[in-house]
Amino acid sequence: xxxxxxxxxxxxxxxxxxxxxxxxxxxxxxxxxxxxxxxxxxxxxxxxxxxxxxxxxxxxxxxxxxxxxxxxxxxxxxxxxxxxxxxxxxxxxxxxxxxxxxxxxxxxxxxxxxxxxxxxxxxxxxxxxxxxxxxxxxxxxxxxxxxxxxxxxxxxxxxxxxxxxxxxxxxxxxxxxxxxxxxxxxxxxxxxxxxxxxxxxxxxxxxxxxxxxxxxxxxxxxxxxxxxxxxxxxxxxxxxxxxxxxxxxxx
Ligand code: SAH
Numbered sequence: 001x002x003x004x005x006x007x008x009x010x011x012x013x014x015x016x017x018x019x020x021x022x023x024x025x026x027x028x029x030x031x032x033x034x035x036x037x038x039x040x041x042x043x044x045x046x047x048x049x050x051x052x053x054x055x056x057x058x059x060x061x062x063x064x065x066x067x068x069x070x071x072x073x074x075x076x077x078x079x080x081x082x083x084x085x086x087x088x089x090x091x092x093x094x095x096x097x098x099x100x101x102x103x104x105x106x107x108x109x110x111x112x113x114x115x116x117x118x119x120x121x122x123x124x125x126x127x128x129x130x131x132x133x134x135x136x137x138x139x140x141x142x143x144x145x146x147x148x149x150x151x152x153x154x155x156x157x158x159x160x161x162x163x164x165x166x167x168x169x170x171x172x173x174x175x176x177x178x179x180x181x182x183x184x185x186x187x188x189x190x191x192x193x194x195x196x197x198x199x200x201x202x203x204x205x206x207x208x209x210x211x212x213x214x215x216x217x218x219x220x221x222x223x224x225x226x227x228x229x230x231x232x233x234x235x236x237x238x239x240x241x242x243x244x245x246x247x248x249x250x251x
Contacts, residue, residue, distance in 0.1 A: 003033040003154050004105030006076040007143050008069070010051065010112050012037035014140040019147055027157045033105075036076075040064070043071040052113055061114035069109065069120045080105045082126045083146065085139035086115060089128035092146055094169040096129065100146070101153035108146065110139030172225045174218060176209035 007015050015037050019025065027033055041049045052062035073082070081103055100106050109116065109126065121128065131142045152158055168175040179190040193205045215222045 001104070002031055003101075003151075004080065005033060005035045005147055005151075006038060006080075006105070006107045007035065007110065007140075007147075008038045008040060008072050008076070008108065009110040009138075009140055009143070010040050011110075011138065011140055012039050014138075015144070017140075017144055019144060019151065023157055024148060024151045027151060027154065030156075032154055032156055033151055038072050038076060040068060040072050043068045055114060059114075063114050064111060064116045066117035066120035066123070069116055070123065073107070073109065073120075073124055076107050077124060078107075080107050082107045082109070082124055084109045084111070084116060084121050084126040084128050085131070085142040085146070086111060086128050087130050087133070087135050088115075089130040092129045092131050092142075092149075094149070094167075097146070097149040097153055100150040106147070106150065108139070108143040110143050112138045169221075172214075172221050173210040174214045174221070176206035176213070 009015070016025070016028070016035050019028070019035070024033075028035065040051050044051050051068050052064050055061065055063050081100060083106060085108060129142075129146065131145045136142060153164055158164055164170070166175070179194060183190045183195060191205070193201050196202070211222075
């Protein structure tokens with residue numbers, strides 16, 4: 001069955017954008033997923049096609065009207081997860097992407113200007129998601145990010161079934177580094193273990209690399225893990241100073 005994305009936006013021409021190319025583009029052409037855009041402006045009743053108004057309480061900018069957003073959503077709010085993209089939302093993660101990929105599709109509301117009247121967000125029980133701690137000028141790029149991360153998890157989109165389960169974040173770990181030919185490039189040699197043909201040694205090296213890089217770069221992710229394997233312990237100078245390293249729960 002085709003996975004269905006609906007994007008409610010004032011700028012439908014921003015879609016599918018990069019999702020028309022490469023993996024996502026081919027998957028769409030093959031009918032793995034479909035996209036429809038809903039232009040908010042089509043739901044404006046007046047002849048100027050006004051969709052926004054000034055904020056109650058004063059302040060700068062304009063706010064998207066709840067009645068118009070609600071009318072635009074009425075045609076696509078059919079039980080699929082309904083997401084409002086906003087910097088005030090919960091951080092979008094790989095776990096959301098996996099959950100969305102397992103549902104029949106997704107409805108995404110893109111804000112513009114100062115954002116969307118809060119009442120329609122509540123009335124439609126939208127899931128508010130942010131793609132990071134910065135402010136974009138509209139939700140369209142955020143919608144593309146959410147869709148890209150989700151679509152590549154749909155069955156049949158990525159070539160190797162394994163790559164999705166081994167990647168960064170799947171196990172709350174960043175991925176190990178990758179190397180390809182030439183084995184010696186400008187005097188930089190690929191780590192010997194990767195040339196050894198010893199699968200168990202390669203696996204253990206990659207696991208230790210993942211754990212060390214996660215501990216060094218993302219102590220927040222590292223601390224969120226339910227256990228920390230002995231493989232990485234003591235492999236990284238200074239690692240012991242990072243939070244939680246003394247509270248290891250060994251498997
Ligand atoms: N005044 C708002 C920002 C509005 S930016 C605030 O301070 O929270 C305009 C629109 O861009 C938002 O309605 C939202 O849809 C989108 N947007 C901006 N930054 C985003 C982010 N980090 N994640 C998801 N959507 C974002």
